[in-house]
Amino acid sequence: MLKQNLFQAIVERGMVGIVRADSPEAAVAIAEACIAGGVTALEVAFTTPDTLGVLRTLRERHGKDVLLGAGTVLDPETARAAILAGAQFIISPGVNVATIEVCQRYQVLAMPGAMTPTEIVTALQAGADIVKVFPAEMFGPSYIKALRAPLPQAPLMPTGGVTVDNLGEWFAAGALAVGIGSSLSGPGAKGDYAAVTARAKEFVAQMQKVRGV
Numbered sequence: 734m735l736k737q738n739l740f741q742a743i744v745e746r747g748m749v750g751i752v753r754a755d756s757p758e759a760a761v762a763i764a765e766a767c768i769a770g771g772v773t774a775l776e777v778a779f780t781t782p783d784t785l786g787v788l789r790t791l792r793e794r795h796g797k798d799v800l801l802g803a804g805t806v807l808d809p810e811t812a813r814a815a816i817l818a819g820a821q822f823i824i825s826p827g828v829n830v831a832t833i834e835v836c837q838r839y840q841v842l843a844m845p846g847a848m849t850p851t852e853i854v855t856a857l858q859a860g861a862d863i864v865k866v867f868p869a870e871m872f873g874p875s876y877i878k879a880l881r882a883p884l885p886q887a888p889l890m891p892t893g894g895v896t897v898d899n900l901g902e903w904f905a906a907g908a909l910a911v912g913i914g915s916s917l918s919g920p921g922a923k924g925d926y927a928a929v930t931a932r933a934k935e936f937v938a939q940m941q942k943v944r945g946v
């Protein structure tokens with residue numbers, strides 16, 4: 734998919750589900766549970782064993798309807814491997830310029846993590862497509878609003894502490910999209926995949942409400 738179409742597809746969904754698990758089997762099961770509930774942009778975090786295998790499995794099973802990315806990517810080598818395994822976007826906890834460059838070279842979305850205005854501007858200058866504001870729960874939605882006063886052009890994706898209940902607040906504050914971890918996939922750690930699907934459905938329904946669909 735062309736990078737601009739990928740960007741649009743993330744914005745339309747409004748959320749990226751974060752899959753982080755103790756085993757590749759659990760990661761695939763959590764991802765499938767999210768997809769079953771309608772959350773179809775997913776990041777597999779590299780703290781998961783055999784993340785590349787998980788990405789390949791999900792890429793083989795799902796066609797264009799599921800957007801797949803890799804998270805917790807700290808360096809360009811990991812980014813390149815993830816792209817070869819089918820990742821369409823690369824998320825990092827911080828700003829690593831060489832990682833952003835690999836994303837631009839292969840035309841996948843670069844989504845580095847940043848917190849301060851200096852970091853956010855550095856990320857944008859280096860070629861970030863979307864800036865993950867992380868850890869967003871430290872300052873809450875009002876921080877996104879404050880950032881957007883001087884940086885209205887910044888496409889921000891707060892990540893950390895996003896829940897069904899506060900989803901609307903992040904968008905009201907100016908978020909382009911959100912990253913959702915434990916409040917979506919948390920029950921998956923205990924093997925309760927049905928609960929993950931139920932949470933995914935709640936997020937999708939709430940997103941429609943927030944957007945007035």
Ligand SMILES: O=C(O)C(=O)C[C@H](O)[C@H](O)COP(=O)(O)O
Nearest residue numbers: 778804805893894895913914915
């Ligand atoms: O994208 C990554 O790889 C991250 O590092 C993001 C973290 O997993 C978030 O901290 C998840 O936050 P919660 O939604 O509060 O669980």
